[in-house]
Amino acid sequence: MTEPVIEAANVSKSFGSGPGWVQALKNVNLTLNGGELTVLMGPSGSGKTTLLSILGCMLAPSGGTVRVCGTSTSGARPEELAKIRRQHIGFVFQAYHLFSTLTAAENVLLALDVRGERGPKAMAKTEEILASVGLTSKMASFPRQLSGGEQQRVAIARAIVAEPSAILADEPTAALDAVNGQATMTILSTIAKERGRAVLVVTHDPRLFGFADRIVHIEDGSVTREQFTDLKSI
């Protein structure tokens, strides 16, 4: 059996203290496997974003452990967590978060640049990835010159260009119309299937279930249900 790409065991997270104390996550167990697209579903305030932040090594859990590609994040310093993100995780954000002063190609290239990959090889990789998301003709365009769907495809290209083991997408279709939303999910699904990556999509949108291999429901900080798309509940 292959090792999970990301594995969260008994993860809990609380914020504040005294009367302002809030428990955002309670003993969450979740594994993300290569070749699988997992949809994380839950109402607002259920702890989806907190869980995504912890799985993405941007936030340290208050309790429990997270392992990314076999490496435990417990006690890791911010620079070590940054290294884990750099090596293993790609992010896709609801608001895209592209660099407004960089072209589409440069935005993608940046993901390689922070990893120290530069030169013609990095450029060739960037062109190939942008071609794979259908943006060959938009390489020199700045984000303001792109539609929302195109910007999200650039963001996906940026997330996958360095070939991370896991792609974590936070509401990637929330700002898109139905057609672009479907196109974005198709790309993410393809990344999971054809590139063997673990893809986690956080969403409210039940229309995306069709792309999921697994749907994880979270409420009040706890995973309440986990179902596979063949509807075999566990």
Place this chain on the structure above:
Amino acid sequence: MSLVFTLALRNLFQDRLRFIASLMGIVFSVVLVLVQMGLYFGFSGMITTMIDHTSTDLWIVSTGAKYFEDLSLLNTRMRDRLLAIEGVSEVVPGVVGFSAWSLPDGAMTSVVVVGSDVADHGVSPWNVVEGTAQSLATPGTVVIDRTYFDRLGVSGGVGATAQIRALPVTVGAVTDGIRSFTTTPYVFTDLRGARAYIGLPGGFTSHFLVRLKPGADIERTRQNILSNISGIQALTPDQFREQSRSFWLFSTGAGAALVAGALLGVIVGTVIVAQTLYSSTKDHLYEFATLRAMGASNSYIYQVIICQALVNAIIGFVIAALIGAAIVHFTAKSALQVVITPNLIIELFFVTIFMCIVSAITAIFRVVRVDPAIVLTR
């Protein structure tokens, strides 16, 4: 090439108004430092100009004399005692002192009379642009600098006449660029004339220039002079220069004021650049958070900010240096000369770089505190 430079440059140029404001801050700061330090060097040069242009091994002045123009009285009989000291080859007397120059309208202006006999090769005029220094061999002849023509009410240069302490003088030669730190014009003349213009009795002189025999040890001769003659200072040109500078620039506070002005320039520049970089960083906070979320190392993010600081520094410095060059050009013929040396330019370039990097620290602190998870909340 890394995208660090591209990102830094485009972030800077995105808000052109802010970039221009930042550049103006740097230019203001660097020009202020340039002018202050240029004046400092200009003053330093003027303070020691007589010492710099006089060929001698030792200066003999009275104990209390702190600088060239400081009136000190030495008995001329000391000359023989100096000549008797081993290693001394030549002793040249010179007279320096303030006097009153009569203007055509009857008013008076102060001048510094510098007297020495041409044949003795004492303190003589240089940069002579009209007439010859040899004209000083003729009694009643003076040499003045053209910078002070207006101040002395002289028109026509050589041949012009005036009065010093009611004694008639004729301009025998004109120099270019011999300016005094006190802005009081120098008037070169012969030894006898100088005594008369200053009102100095015949048996006194202001200084002696001591020239040594070939191979004589300067320090040993200096010590011999000091142990044989009391009430005097025997100074090498370097020592006299240092003593003069130290008095004018630091004892009077003039130099301290210039250095303080330069420091103020550095502080103002640092604050302005720091504010600009901080606000630029704040505007691009989500981008920096995205970089952190992408796993960019701290050093990568620092490089972006420092690169912005360096671009500011280099462009600002180049503009300031051009303005500095213009100031040097326009003050070259004035009494208040700004002197910018190649070393000053190089040092100031590094000060500007340092200033901008220090300015980047506040922005770096801001970025270090950015939680990458904020990209998930917007």
